[in-house]
Amino acid sequence: MTSADHHPDTLIARRVRRLETLLEEKGVLSGAQLDEIIDASLSGASPANGARVVARAWTDPAYKSRLLADGTAAVRELGFMEGGFQRLRVVENTDETHNVIVCTLCSCYPLRLLGPSPSWYKSEAYRSRVVREPRAVLAEFGLNLPDDTEITVWDSSAETRYMVLPRRPADTDSMSEAELTGLVTRNALIGTAEL
């Protein structure tokens, strides 16, 4: 993914900055207030949250069942996405199936569980290619799946947000939930990496 992929974002970024300037000039909103709002909306948004959910699911089969049946309710049990109006759906990777998430329209994903989205997730290249040739895109991320692994690409095209439940790495039986949490990466929660 080259820097050229971000050119379409440059115009919108310029427009946003212009709007910001106008709001400040007209005294509607100060830069400090804006920073406060942005901080508040991002506070506690981190892939460490998604990692905690995953580690709980790996160590507690009943929790895993609840998570796969109703992601929104299950992450609320751990204090995440409280009051969020969007649905969360967690999709499980297995030996036979691999899941990867995308927002072909823009950059939707469960921010509070995954943290701010990486720039490649918002790039036109990722959004257009992963639905068309996921195997090739995943290989570019260094993830070479066996030919017989079935791939499902989940497009966040409405109000549901998706998170991948990665496979638990081998030889981790003796690890504590906290240690397991440390193994989970943001890309594994998106589906562009395994653990």
Add this chain to the structure above:
Amino acid sequence: MEPEGHAELADISAQGRGDAPVEQIYAVRFAARDLWGEGDHHVVLDLWESYLEADADDER
């Protein structure tokens, strides 16, 4: 196809209008081959009910 809850139709609410109908959303699973003519994966799209039409073969 699986139901995914109800939400305001974004085509209208995104225009800032307050009269967006609330519709059922479905997660619809497509074979890549049906979408692109090639590929062995699946793509799941979340689609509002009014995006869908009845399959003529099912109307019996």
